Amino acid sequence: MPELPEVEVICRGLQEHIVGKRITAIYSSGKRLRLPLERESMHRELVGQRILNLSRRAKYLCMELENGAFLIIHLGMTGNMGIFANGSVLKKHDHVCWTLENKTELRFNDTRRFGAVQLLAAKDAKAQKKALFAATGPEPFSRTCSTSYLKERAARRKQAVKCFIMDSHVIAGIGNIYANESLFRSGIHPTRPASTLSEKEWKRLLTIIRKTLRHAIECGGSTISDFVDASGKGGYFQMNFQIYGKAGEQCSQCREIIQKTTIGGRASFFCPACQQEDQSR
DNA sequence: CAAGTTACCTGACGGC
DNA sequence: TGCCGTCAGGTAACTT
Numbered sequence: 001m002p003e004l005p006e007v008e009v010i011c012r013g014l015q016e017h018i019v020g021k022r023i024t025a026i027y028s029s030g031k032r033l034r035l036p037l038e039r040e041s042m043h044r045e046l047v048g049q050r051i052l053n054l055s056r057r058a059k060y061l062c063m064e065l066e067n068g069a070f071l072i073i074h075l076g077m078t079g080n081m082g083i084f085a086n087g088s089v090l091k092k093h094d095h096v097c098w099t100l101e102n103k104t105e106l107r108f109n110d111t112r113r114f115g116a117v118q119l120l121a122a123k124d125a126k127a128q129k130k131a132l133f134a135a136t137g138p139e140p141f142s143r144t145c146s147t148s149y150l151k152e153r154a155a156r157r158k159q160a161v162k163c164f165i166m167d168s169h170v171i172a173g174i175g176n177i178y179a180n181e182s183l184f185r186s187g188i189h190p191t192r193p194a195s196t197l198s199e200k201e202w203k204r205l206l207t208i209i210r211k212t213l214r215h216a217i218e219c220g221g222s223t224i225s226d227f228v229d230a231s232g233k234g235g236y237f238q239m240n241f242q243i244y245g246k247a248g249e250q251c252s253q254c255r256e257i258i259q260k261t262t263i264g265g266r267a268s269f270f271c272p273a274c275q276q277e278d279q280s281r
Numbered sequence: 282c283a284a285g286t287t288a289c290c291t292g293a294c295g296g297c
Numbered sequence: 298t299g300c301c302g303t304c305a306g307g308t309a310a311c312t313t
Contacts, residue, residue, distance in 0.1 A: 159283075
């Protein structure tokens with residue numbers, strides 16, 4: 001579920017509640033997440049440490065501690081983070097709780113446990129972090145992620161453009177939903193081989209990806225104000241999807257019936273009129 | 282090297 | 298009512 005905008009909103013929402021606070025205790029459910037939880041070292045490295053900052057890279061949350069350690073959190077499909085009163089009743093699927101000095105707790109909840117909580121120990125955290133993101137593509141809002149960058153990366157790739165923009169090694173943060181939305185809004189058919197997009201099309205697609213992500217962040221931003229107890233507030237904020245999940249409905253632009261297909265094993269939605277398969281548009 | 286497939290996991294939902 | 302199959306999507310390891 002959480003793609004770049006959701007992670008960004010969670011990141012911003014948590015900041016004011018945790019930055020500057022000291023971790024006083026850690027609880028974990030013992031259930032396995034996508035990666036094994038290093039309970040011992042997490043306790044050793046984090047307890048007593050102040051949180052310096054929280055940032056986002058791709059769909060990961062990166063928490064930096066004053067001793068130089070990092071906590072890297074991925075929300076997987078169903079993960080969420082929230083702030084709760086210390087000692088309040090745990091919800092089902094709360095897997096990790098970091099108690100803070102001000103009688104609150106940061107909690108990681110993840111129904112399907114596709115998420116992961118990774119500790120980067122202080123002594124080589126910088127190097128580990130670098131290695132972790134070595135193969136990760138640029139952030140969509142970064143200068144590095146330019147029209148020419150995308151065009152060059154796509155040069156010899158016959159892969160569907162939808163799979164291409166969802167590839168985190170190419171560009172960070174775009175999941176199935178925003179890939180569908182961005183391609184629809186760009187008028188590009190999702191199965192078009194990535195190498196066939198013109199410079200002009202890449203330019204439009206990049207602009208629209210940025211616009212779509214920014215809009216989604218803004219829609220989610222309204223939930224920040226009441227972020228305490230944010231866990232459980234699922235869903236995709238207030239953003240209205242134009243194409244995702246709309247199979248059989250009329251296209252908002254042309255009234256054509258929206259089609260559904262599978263691309264790269266993922267549900268894909270498109271308007272056959274607005275997103276022509278041949279590239280002569 | 283590119284690209285396709287599978288595993289990981291739970292809950293919701295539809296069919297019977 | 299309940300059982301079963303299917304689907305949902307992020308990531309990385311694996312196969313082709």
